[in-house]
Amino acid sequence: MADISKKDLELWADYLLDYSLGGITKDDVVMVKGEHICWPLMSVIQDKIIASGGVPDLNITAPDNDRGKVWGASMARHGSEEQITKVPAWHKTRYEAMTKYIEILGVENPDFFGNVRNELAQAIMKADEPIKNIRLSKPWVLTLFPTKGFADLEGMTLEEYTKVIVDASTVDPRLLEEVEEDIYQLLHKSNEIKIVSEHPDSGKELTLKMNIAKRDVVKCTGKRNFPDGEVFTSPDANTVEGEIFVDLPVFQGGATIQGIYLKFENGMITDYSAKEGGETLAKIIETDRGSHRIGEVALGMNNGMKVALKHPLFVEKVGATLHIAIGASYTECYETEAPTADAKEKLFEAGVLNRSAQHVDIVTDFRPGGTGRAVYLDDVKLAIKNGIWVVPA
Numbered sequence: 001m002a003d004i005s006k007k008d009l010e011l012w013a014d015y016l017l018d019y020s021l022g023g024i025t026k027d028d029v030v031m032v033k034g035e036h037i038c039w040p041l042m043s044v045i046q047d048k049i050i051a052s053g054g055v056p057d058l059n060i061t062a063p064d065n066d067r068g069k070v071w072g073a074s075m076a077r078h079g080s081e082e083q084i085t086k087v088p089a090w091h092k093t094r095y096e097a098m099t100k101y102i103e104i105l106g107v108e109n110p111d112f113f114g115n116v117r118n119e120l121a122q123a124i125m126k127a128d129e130p131i132k133n134i135r136l137s138k139p140w141v142l143t144l145f146p147t148k149g150f151a152d153l154e155g156m157t158l159e160e161y162t163k164v165i166v167d168a169s170t171v172d173p174r175l176l177e178e179v180e181e182d183i184y185q186l187l188h189k190s191n192e193i194k195i196v197s198e199h200p201d202s203g204k205e206l207t208l209k210m211n212i213a214k215r216d217v218v219k220c221t222g223k224r225n226f227p228d229g230e231v232f233t234s235p236d237a238n239t240v241e242g243e244i245f246v247d248l249p250v251f252q253g254g255a256t257i258q259g260i261y262l263k264f265e266n267g268m269i270t271d272y273s274a275k276e277g278g279e280t281l282a283k284i285i286e287t288d289r290g291s292h293r294i295g296e297v298a299l300g301m302n303n304g305m306k307v308a309l310k311h312p313l314f315v316e317k318v319g320a321t322l323h324i325a326i327g328a329s330y331t332e333c334y335e336t337e338a339p340t341a342d343a344k345e346k347l348f349e350a351g352v353l354n355r356s357a358q359h360v361d362i363v364t365d366f367r368p369g370g371t372g373r374a375v376y377l378d379d380v381k382l383a384i385k386n387g388i389w390v391v392p393a
Contacts, residue, residue, distance in 0.1 A: 020141035026053035033059035034104030076116035106145030113254030125357035173222025190377040211239035229302025229317040234333035237354040290356025296325035303387030319388035327358030
């Protein structure tokens with residue numbers, strides 16, 4: 001098990017509870033979800049919730065259940081679609097009862113998530129979507145606990161991996177506020193983002209464009225993900241057009257996906273491939289109609305993350321990277337244009353706002369050696385300085 005000092009665990013927990021969730025009161029029921037291997041951090045969080053007068057709900061998930069969905073991998077190997085629909089009523093009630101949510105993303109063995117039947121894995125995602133929507137409607141934060149299973153995935157020792165995770169998770173997140181401000185302001189004023197990448201096999205230059213006019217933009221400084229460091233928005237999903245090559249590896253669904261090529265026509269993915277993890281990519285894209293579309297575009301702004309780990313919580317934050325998300329849009333990016341549920345429904349019906357059981361971040365590297373070539377916000381070509389995106393003078 002990872003060796004982390006009590007001091008670091010205390011500081012980490014304080015950031016999650018006091019900064020990310022805005023403090024705990026006697027009226028709070030805080031769900032703390034994770035595998036048993038994350039207990040060192042879960043235990044400290046539990047103690048602090050109780051000391052603050054709140055009630056902890058420790059949701060210990062099975063090692064074969066990726067992110068504690070309504071069902072684990074066993075159901076996706078041996079079950080049926082009929083069984084999957086029989087989600088116990090208490091499951092929904094438990095999520096409705098909590099007021100705040102912390103999810104700790106550390107796993108004992110990533111292999112436990114694999115070798116599942118595609119149609120059943122997709123059915124589980126759909127069955128879990130109502131639960132996901134409940135937790136997303138309340139204050140929430142995700143963090144990553146170091147485990148040997150994830151260290152092995154990165155080709156690192158547990159000690160090396162732990163240092164990377166803990167160093168990033170014990171830095172004051174408020175430092176990101178100023179770092180992200182200029183990019184945030186320019187994104188907010190821009191109508192279009194253009195992403196230029198290069199296919200490493202053919203040397204062909206690929207261009208992907210999407211409309212971001214009227215979208216709300218979000219600065220990420222540790223309120224939802226911890227550690228953090230990105231500025232994101234959701235585009236008009238109808239307008240995504242062109243091609244992109246995504247080079248950085250990402251761990252999803254029990255497998256590593258790397259070397260992703262995507263082609264979009266009229267907002268839809270019409271062609272795709274991956275050098276590694278192609279079957280997993282196909283499972284993601286073929287989940288539903290919305291998983292053939294894009295729900296997010298974001299710029300990585302954390303220059304303290306020097307190592308691009310495969311876990312999406314980390315790789316998408318690395319400075320001078322860009323990620324898009326296959327699947328669901330973030331509804332908060334439509335508040336100005338559609339402040340009510342009815343208005344958002346009209347945007348969904350028009351194809352502007354995207355819904356899906358999936359939201360999978362994939363990352364292109366614009367640092368030296370990466371396949372990213374340029375990012376334009378309208379006519380402004382972004383620059384890279386000190387390892388992060390900057391607006392040129």
